[in-house]
Amino acid sequence: MCSVGDVTNVDVSRLTPNEYECLDCNNKFKGLGRRVTCPSCKSSNVKKLN
Amino acid sequence: MSKSSTDPDSDRTVAIDFDEILYLCGRDSVIGIVKAGAGQWFIETEDDEIVLFTEEDDLFVASGFGADERMIEGIRCMLYLVREIGSPLIVLSKNHPASGRLRMVVSAGRETTIECGITPGTHPEQDVLCGMEEFDGMRIAGVKDGVQLQNVGLSKIDMRKSRM
Numbered sequence: 617m618c619s620v621g622d623v624t625n626v627d628v629s630r631l632t633p634n635e636y637e638c639l640d641c642n643n644k645f646k647g648l649g650r651r652v653t654c655p656s657c658k659s660s661n662v663k664k665l666n
Numbered sequence: 667m668s669k670s671s672t673d674p675d676s677d678r679t680v681a682i683d684f685d686e687i688l689y690l691c692g693r694d695s696v697i698g699i700v701k702a703g704a705g706q707w708f709i710e711t712e713d714d715e716i717v718l719f720t721e722e723d724d725l726f727v728a729s730g731f732g733a734d735e736r737m738i739e740g741i742r743c744m745l746y747l748v749r750e751i752g753s754p755l756i757v758l759s760k761n762h763p764a765s766g767r768l769r770m771v772v773s774a775g776r777e778t779t780i781e782c783g784i785t786p787g788t789h790p791e792q793d794v795l796c797g798m799e800e801f802d803g804m805r806i807a808g809v810k811d812g813v814q815l816q817n818v819g820l821s822k823i824d825m826r827k828s829r830m
Contacts, residue, residue, distance in 0.1 A: 633716045648709075649719025655706055 635665040678820055681812040682827065687742055688813055691733055691824040695798035698728045698741035699806060699813050700749060700830065702774055708754040718755075718774055723808040727778045729797040730770045737769075738826075744770055746830060771796050777807045 633646040638654035639661045645654070653660045682688050682701065690697040702720040709716040728744045730737045747753040755772060758765050773795040780797035797804075804818035 645717055646714065647717040647719060649717075649721070651704060651719045651721060652717075653706060653719070655708070655717045 636662045637665055638662050676818055676820065677814070677816045679809060679812050679814045680825070685830045686827050687745060687830055689738055689741065689826040689828070690801070690815075691738070691826065692798065692800040692822065694731070694733055694800060696730045696733055696737050696741055697780070697797065697801060697806075698730070698738075698745055700726050700745045701808065702726050702749065707748070707752070707774060709757060710754045711757045712759050720774060721776070723810055724774065724776050725778065725806065725808040725813065727773045727795055727806055728770055729772075729780065729795050729801075731798060732769060740770060742828065742830070744772060748772060748774075750830070777805065780804045780806070
């Protein structure tokens with residue numbers, strides 16, 4: 617879950633997304649959640665890097 | 667917009683369709699809830715981008731500081747922008763001057779707890795969203811075909827639904 621634009625401050629540095637690489641288009645991205653797909657090509661053929 | 671009956675119980679599951687918004691209208695604030703559905707959303711920080719992946723029964727929850735019809739319409743517009751238009755969720759940096767000017771905040775995920783006294787250092791994975799005191803401690807969870815509300819005096823809330 618993420619809250620956004622909070623009236624009080626949100627310490628984003630404590631967010632702990634995983635890093636992924638798309639094995640189809642090589643896009644690297646940070647993601648939160650279980651149903652991870654590449655935001656660039658929509659492929660679910662992704663690898664967790666960390 | 668249709669009104670549903672209120673209830674003195676503190677827990678209730680309310681059915682909502684994907685194209686419906688559930689409004690919880692208190693004396694000083696309004697909370698709007700929609701299904702997020704399975705999808706990907708972008709969280710933008712000052713120097714990073716995080717992709718948030720939601721599932722079918724996850725929720726978007728908007729909390730507005732004000733209780734008039736303009737705020738209710740604003741909540742609808744915000745949820746439409748986020749879910750239908752795919753507007754990225756912007757996270758302000760700590761102590762950003764705009765923080766105090768916001769009249770509406772949004773959360774996304776399976777579960778959200780409303781807190782009126784969030785302190786600096788609170789982070790998004792604590793599943794909290796800033797709200798007025800009347801909703802303090804309320805837990806909002808996405809369940810199959812609906813929303814589960816817990817720990818709130820439902821008898822003091824005007825519960826409504828409208829189409830997105």
